[in-house]
Amino acid sequence: MILPCPEDVRHYQRYPLTLTLVALNVFIFVLIFSGMKSTLSVSPLLEQEGLTLTGRLYYQFVQALPADQQALLPGWVREVQSHDSEQLGVLGAFALRDSRFVSSAEKTVFYGDDVQIAQWQKDFSTFRSKYQEQILYKFGLSSIKNKPIAWLTYQFSHSNWIHLLSNISFLIFIGAAVEALAGSGLLLVIYVLGGFAGGWGFLLSDVHGTVPMVGASASVSALLAFYCVAETRLRIRFLYFVSPMPGQYGSIYLPTLLIVPLFLLVDLANLWATPEGFGGGVAYAAHLGGTVFGLLFGLLFRASSVRIARPL
Amino acid sequence: MVIADLSAPETVPKNIKSKQTPIASVSDRFIAFILDFLIISPVVSLLMAGMIRQTKTFFLLDAGSSQGALAAMLVLASVFAVVVLLQTAFLYYWQATPGQLFLQLRVQAYPHEQERLSLNQALLRSLLWCSGFLLFAVPFLEIASHPLRRAFHERASDTIVVTLKKNFDDGPHPLESRFIASWMRMSFLFLLLVGVLGFFKTYYSLQAGLYKDSSAPDSLICKEMKDTDLVGAARLDAALALFLLDAVTSECLNKEADAFLWSQSSNVRDFAYLAKYVAASEAEQDKYLDKACETPSSSCALARYLADDGTPRDLEKAEGELWSVQLLKSEDKYTNKDFVGNLEILTELQKVPALQAALEKRFVRGVWALREPGKEGSNSKGRQPASATKNGKSFIELFKEKYEVP
Numbered sequence: 001m002i003l004p005c006p007e008d009v010r011h012y013q014r015y016p017l018t019l020t021l022v023a024l025n026v027f028i029f030v031l032i033f034s035g036m037k038s039t040l041s042v043s044p045l046l047e048q049e050g051l052t053l054t055g056r057l058y059y060q061f062v063q064a065l066p067a068d069q070q071a072l073l074p075g076w077v078r079e080v081q082s083h084d085s086e087q088l089g090v091l092g093a094f095a096l097r098d099s100r101f102v103s104s105a106e107k108t109v110f111y112g113d114d115v116q117i118a119q120w121q122k123d124f125s126t127f128r129s130k131y132q133e134q135i136l137y138k139f140g141l142s143s144i145k146n147k148p149i150a151w152l153t154y155q156f157s158h159s160n161w162i163h164l165l166s167n168i169s170f171l172i173f174i175g176a177a178v179e180a181l182a183g184s185g186l187l188l189v190i191y192v193l194g195g196f197a198g199g200w201g202f203l204l205s206d207v208h209g210t211v212p213m214v215g216a217s218a219s220v221s222a223l224l225a226f227y228c229v230a231e232t233r234l235r236i237r238f239l240y241f242v243s244p245m246p247g248q249y250g251s252i253y254l255p256t257l258l259i260v261p262l263f264l265l266v267d268l269a270n271l272w273a274t275p276e277g278f279g280g281g282v283a284y285a286a287h288l289g290g291t292v293f294g295l296l297f298g299l300l301f302r303a304s305s306v307r308i309a310r311p312l
Numbered sequence: 313m314v315i316a317d318l319s320a321p322e323t324v325p326k327n328i329k330s331k332q333t334p335i336a337s338v339s340d341r342f343i344a345f346i347l348d349f350l351i352i353s354p355v356v357s358l359l360m361a362g363m364i365r366q367t368k369t370f371f372l373l374d375a376g377s378s379q380g381a382l383a384a385m386l387v388l389a390s391v392f393a394v395v396v397l398l399q400t401a402f403l404y405y406w407q408a409t410p411g412q413l414f415l416q417l418r419v420q421a422y423p424h425e426q427e428r429l430s431l432n433q434a435l436l437r438s439l440l441w442c443s444g445f446l447l448f449a450v451p452f453l454e455i456a457s458h459p460l461r462r463a464f465h466e467r468a469s470d471t472i473v474v475t476l477k478k479n480f481d482d483g484p485h486p487l488e489s490r491f492i493a494s495w496m497r498m499s500f501l502f503l504l505l506v507g508v509l510g511f512f513k514t515y516y517s518l519q520a521g522l523y524k525d526s527s528a529p530d531s532l533i534c535k536e537m538k539d540t541d542l543v544g545a546a547r548l549d550a551a552l553a554l555f556l557l558d559a560v561t562s563e564c565l566n567k568e569a570d571a572f573l574w575s576q577s578s579n580v581r582d583f584a585y586l587a588k589y590v591a592a593s594e595a596e597q598d599k600y601l602d603k604a605c606e607t608p609s610s611s612c613a614l615a616r617y618l619a620d621d622g623t624p625r626d627l628e629k630a631e632g633e634l635w636s637v638q639l640l641k642s643e644d645k646y647t648n649k650d651f652v653g654n655l656e657i658l659t660e661l662q663k664v665p666a667l668q669a670a671l672e673k674r675f676v677r678g679v680w681a682l683r684e685p686g687k688e689g690s691n692s693k694g695r696q697p698a699s700a701t702k703n704g705k706s707f708i709e710l711f712k713e714k715y716e717v718p
Contacts, residue, residue, distance in 0.1 A: 076369045087373050113573040115599045242346055254414055265354040272361030275369045
């Protein structure tokens with residue numbers, strides 16, 4: 001594990017906004033998960049048979065789409081064979097992420113086992129209403145639901161402890177660095193606008209998605225990219241940990257630009273390596289949206305700093 | 313700084329021409345390796361992203377995909393090649409990998425001093441370094457055991473890793489060296505043993521046909537139905553008859569019925585619903601009965617017969633050509649102790665290859681009942697009744713002939 005840690009975060013009073021943002025993320029996480037436990041995971045729709053049935057219906061839905069819309073679907077969706085139940089199960093999982101299907105499935109007339117279809121429509125209706133009741137759905141950003149407030153709330157919401165801890169560990173180290181470099185005001189601007197850019201990147205990559213995106217990772221990516229460009233020092237301190245044995249953890253001064261392969265390039269590689277329609281739980285496109293914003297903002301910051309520093 | 317900075321950029325480079333070779337320490341080399349991994353792996357991932365996505369897609373659609381396995385092998389081979397090329401380029405132009413540059417390490421020619429590494433040295437070193445991972449990194453143990461910390465890939469390419477820091481390594485203690493060398497030998501022996509066992513096991517499995525392509529997709533058609541020539545309504549009829557004979561499971565019948573119902577061109581939907589009704593759980597049976605009886609039909613009559621309140625009149629309304637109906641009629645005759653009638657129908661049904669094996673028990677049961685004294689229609693006085701003959705032979709004779717009973 002390696003993390004950029006240019007500032008000594010033990011002097012926490014120097015980074016009031018970073019700590020406020022961290023506290024806000026933790027507070028909202030606790031708020032989300034102090035509610036009722038979701039029963040969504042026990043829906044018959046998410047069992048193997050339910051997914052296969054959903055896949056069958058989605059297959060009919062796809063066949064009924066005009067050719068130009070079919071062409072927009074991921075290539076593998078068009079390769080699925082209707083007699084292969086394993087593939088239909090995978091297709092079913094994808095179907096539940098397609099907003100066009102989700103919004104029209106209850107009204108669409110399907111052919112097949114009418115008894116199963118009637119039961120599926122009932123289960124689907126229950127699933128959909130439970131899904132929409134979820135706090136993460138309300139706070140998250142997705143193509144099917146992108147109310148203006150969700151653009152902000154998603155930046156402070158997390159889906160689980162690991163998600164929260166990984167994001168806030170980066171936020172602490174890189175937030176402190178940006179706050180020391182550019183000040184609290186700019187940190188807030190980069191965090192929020194980076195989040196917006198991440199949201200925009202996510203919606204561009206997931207035009208018909210139903211799964212809401214949550215997390216501060218787009219904002220953190222924006223901060224990383226900003227720092228990478230704005231920092232003028234050639235080398236900064238990184239913390240590394242290989243094992244608890246002596247000499248295998250500590251700090252090392254490495255080029256600031258190393259942030260690019262270590263964190264930003266990874267997102268691009270993962271985005272390209274993921275089969276279309278299956279994000280694997282990480283919104284790489286959102287990270288990239290935040291990164292692009294951070295890079296541009298960093299360049300602007302650097303240019304303006306140089307102009308100010310240069311004597312008239 | 314609380315923790316020492318291992319990259320030590322402020323140190324004065326050591327003169328490599330001094331008498332003592334400034335051997336790089338194992339920990340510095342290990343951290344350099346980790347840094348290399350962190351820096352190079354995103355670049356390699358980026359270059360391979362398209363191939364990795366294609367491979368993932370193959371496995372997504374078919375977990376046992378041979379296309380996927382082939383694509384995965386291509387990805388591994390490409391990763392190997394890209395890593396070798398990147399490392400060669402770094403060694404040739406900078407005499408160090410990125411991680412080694414940050415840790416103030418350099419790769420130099422040894423024992424013959426040169427200004428810089430030749431392209432051959434850089435390429436051979438990189439190639440052998442990568443190959444070391446094919447042996448589960450065991451060859452790298454030599455870095456800990458060799459007096460000059462030179463592993464096989466370094467000795468073969470006449471190179472050595474040196475440090476530019478003031479303090480350098482003295483090499484391992486002889487005892488340490490012997491211990492690690494023997495440990496490495498043991499590891500190689502273990503790998504050899506696993507390799508030999510793996511080879512023979514794989515060869516045996518290959519001979520036994522365990523690697524035959526059995527990756528047929530999890531079809532919507534039931535695999536328990538052996539007769540693949542049957543198609544259409546006849547197949548579903550056979551599946552229903554076999555289910556009634558306990559020769560296939562309800563899951564199988566369900567699959568067969570589903571294949572009909574989910575086919576847009578199906579014209580035997582009521583019969584498929586009848587099959588679903590028979591195979592369904594108690595909670596769902598009523599729904600399927602209603603679907604089978606949406607319009608008055610032979611299937612509806614059969615479904616009503618199979619329902620608890622069914623009567624033989626319902627069976628008469630059903631289409632007599634259906635094998636499942638004939639089977640039920642034969643059962644009806646058996647219940648009514650018309651064993652000859654029962655056997656006549658069974659003999660006709662046994663002409664259907666798909667049903668032949670499953671009907672054996674019923675046939676034997678019928679013959680047995682025919683011979684049992686005291687049963688109506690049976691050979692109570694030890695004489696074959698004329699009605700019991702079929703093509704000039706009695707069922708008993710047919711039975712003896714069929715099962716080679718003396």
